[in-house]
Amino acid sequence: MRIALPKGRLLDGVIKALQSVGVEFHQLNPRNYRPECNWPNFSAKMIKPKAVCQGIAMGNFDLGFCGLDLITEAGYEMAVPILNLGLNPVKLVVAVPPCFTNIVINPPSRPIVIATEYSNIASRWAYARNLAHVIYYTGGSTEVFPPEDADMVFDCVESERTMKANNLIIIDRIMDSATWVVVNKLAWERGDQDLHNLVTALKDATED
Structure with a gap:
């Protein structure tokens, strides 16, 4: 599964949310835009939040994180906000x-x-x-x-x-606005297991 991580002020909260469900990224530093994940079937890139929605809409990523304001501004049909993490309000x-x-x-x-x-x-x-x-x-x-x-x-x-x-x-x-989980519409509708499992885990974690 391909994940778009947001560079900048949103990143720390997103990383902590992922860590809470057992997904960890290594070699996180400003010069490394491709951090390694402890889940071998996950890959990630760190990109600017404004690029997250377009990347997901184009099918470059299955899941990403950005503000609802940016999602609303972009208006891409294929980039669907699926879960409010409540971070960075x-x-x-x-x-x-x-x-x-x-x-x-x-x-x-x-x-x-x-x-x-x-x-x-x-x-x-x-x-x-x-x-x-x-x-x-x-x-x-x-x-x-x-x-x-x-x-x-x-x-x-x-x-x-x-x-x-x-x-x-x-x-x-x-x-x-706050940080939301955004998914690619086609990946979500075809029922990609890793995608659905991760969103479900994040949802459960936010409700605890």
Whole structure:
């Protein structure tokens, strides 16, 4: 079974969750992207969380781990979120500087500029409110863009402190996110035993 492990801040929690069900990876270090597993029929790669969904949807992996926010943003039919591990909880929010708190009710005559890494989610939100808009893809540090370079941000936060520190006010909460187990739809539907057994074990562990 091919597993996509997320690089970065999600990795430690995922590794501990796997260890709790007897799946251990060795040679975990920033320079080794192919850690060895104590289960001989498991192979893994460490990739960025944003690449996990696409890799699973393409059939490169049977199972992986990433945030529900990234799964929702990607929208791949073949990458199915199957289990919430409850790790790394965050909120995807909409925030604006104080001068734009009424921007949804009284939008400017020009398109509003939305700074975000969540282009699809942000566009759906704006279209649902009949807001003409332009997406400014940030690639990170989104909260620094308003008010000079953007009117609002869509970003994930653990708490409101980051937004307050950058003089931003949250005006909408889009979704709660955490680390989920994601599976390839075809692998799941054909009943791959290793895949189903691992998901079941992780589910039992989260319920203990």
